[in-house]
Amino acid sequence: MAVQIAPSILSADFARLADEVAAVADADWIHVDVMDNHFVPNLTLGLPVVEALLKATPVPVDCHLMIEDPDRWAPGYAEAGAASVTIHVEAASAPIRTLREIRAAGARAGLALNPGTAVEPYADLLTEIDMLLVMTVEPGFGGQPFLDVVLPKIRRARDLIKGRDLDVWLQVDGGVNTETIERCAEAGADVFVAGSAVYSADDPAEAVRSLRARAARASG
Numbered sequence: 001m002a003v004q005i006a007p008s009i010l011s012a013d014f015a016r017l018a019d020e021v022a023a024v025a026d027a028d029w030i031h032v033d034v035m036d037n038h039f040v041p042n043l044t045l046g047l048p049v050v051e052a053l054l055k056a057t058p059v060p061v062d063c064h065l066m067i068e069d070p071d072r073w074a075p076g077y078a079e080a081g082a083a084s085v086t087i088h089v090e091a092a093s094a095p096i097r098t099l100r101e102i103r104a105a106g107a108r109a110g111l112a113l114n115p116g117t118a119v120e121p122y123a124d125l126l127t128e129i130d131m132l133l134v135m136t137v138e139p140g141f142g143g144q145p146f147l148d149v150v151l152p153k154i155r156r157a158r159d160l161i162k163g164r165d166l167d168v169w170l171q172v173d174g175g176v177n178t179e180t181i182e183r184c185a186e187a188g189a190d191v192f193v194a195g196s197a198v199y200s201a202d203d204p205a206e207a208v209r210s211l212r213a214r215a216a217r218a219s220g
């Protein structure tokens with residue numbers, strides 16, 4: 001299982017986004033948190049900023065849509081050129097149709113679960129996705145403490161993916177840092193989002209390397 005690190009620009013300086021993404025040029029993905037002040041209490045950015053970012057970085061962009069009505073908006077992010085687009089099961093009314101539209105537009109399709117959402121009811125949707133995102137904090141804000149209570153769900157999600165012999169990536173997002181990343185990797189995660197752990201570090205590029213090394217060691 002290859003380990004991938006996705007710095008979240010939520011903790012970056014929004015006035016200097018091009019420089020901030022350039023500072024993590026060795027990352028596997030740039031994780032972009034789209035929040036609409038409805039699905040989550042916070043408000044961040046939308047498609048115009050994602051379009052500008054796509055022009056500013058060669059690193060593939062991973063859009064995490066924390067918005068109401070992703071059925072309406074998600075395909076547009078894929079059409080704009082985001083390489084991965086993730087919708088929340090709690091927000092989608094027609095997840096299968098929307099996931100298929102994301103894939104049809106040429107992006108990887110992701111499905112996200114809040115900490116309190118069980119994975120088992122969505123087992124049959126695993127064939128429709130390229131990545132499952134298990135939130136390890138309640139979505140909405142960076143810098144929150146990692147929720148250890150989610151670790152058993154990460155293990156069960158990995159077992160479901162393995163049991164079906166699928167090549168679905170398992171992403172964790174929230175409170176991932178040098179203290180917590182090993183637990184996530186041991187539980188079976190292979191894509192790691194890190195916001196404050198990368199952008200609050202003195203050297204974001206070194207933070208990415210250090211997170212990758214720890215995750216690789218733990219995933220064996």
Ligand code: DX5
Nearest residue numbers: 008010139140143175195196
């Ligand atoms: C939270 C966002 C995360 C956030 C993580 O709702 O989805 O991507 O940036 O930030 P940290 O890594 O600081 O918990």
Ligand code: ZN
Nearest residue numbers: 033064173193
């Ligand atoms: Zn996120």
